[in-house]
Amino acid sequence: MTYPLSQLLKDAEERARQSGRQWTSQRADVLRVMADQAGPVTAYELLDAIKVVHPNPKPATVYRALEFFMELGLVHKLDSANRFVLCQHQHGQLHHRAQFLICDDCGQVKEIPVAPKLLAALEEQARVQGFQMAGKGLEVHGRCGQCRQRH
Numbered sequence: 001m002t003y004p005l006s007q008l009l010k011d012a013e014e015r016a017r018q019s020g021r022q023w024t025s026q027r028a029d030v031l032r033v034m035a036d037q038a039g040p041v042t043a044y045e046l047l048d049a050i051k052v053v054h055p056n057p058k059p060a061t062v063y064r065a066l067e068f069f070m071e072l073g074l075v076h077k078l079d080s081a082n083r084f085v086l087c088q089h090q091h092g093q094l095h096h097r098a099q100f101l102i103c104d105d106c107g108q109v110k111e112i113p114v115a116p117k118l119l120a121a122l123e124e125q126a127r128v129q130g131f132q133m134a135g136k137g138l139e140v141h142g143r144c145g146q147c148r149q150r151h
């Protein structure tokens, strides 16, 4: 991982403080477990993983923590896969649009910046239709390099 856990936790606490939000040990635990996952997880899988640390996690607490991390730009939701993934970059407070390369074989996700030209072209095409693009990222499905080698 390009983002060491200690740095992630420090950044998270710092961002929470800057946005006037509360940082709790519970949220730190959720983030730690999130960082421990091999790839993107469903909220349910995350809840299961948290049970190892906390015997009886409240689903609402975990969901609220996820929402909180998304607001801080530390976790992304992949709408097309209905899964959550830790941000792979240290973007700072403002999270720019990212491109997610989602492997349909192994489930791994790679987050890369969207080429500005590509983004401008997409937004322009949408604008011509009177359409405003939503979301923080472009989700591209396919097969990753490792899986392609295996087949």
Ligand SMILES: [Zn+2]
Pocket (backbone or CB within 6 Å): 073, 076, 087, 088, 089, 091, 095, 098, 111
């Ligand atoms: Zn990100």
Ligand SMILES: [Zn+2]
Pocket (backbone or CB within 6 Å): 103, 104, 105, 106, 107, 108, 143, 144, 145, 146, 147, 148
């Ligand atoms: Zn793969």
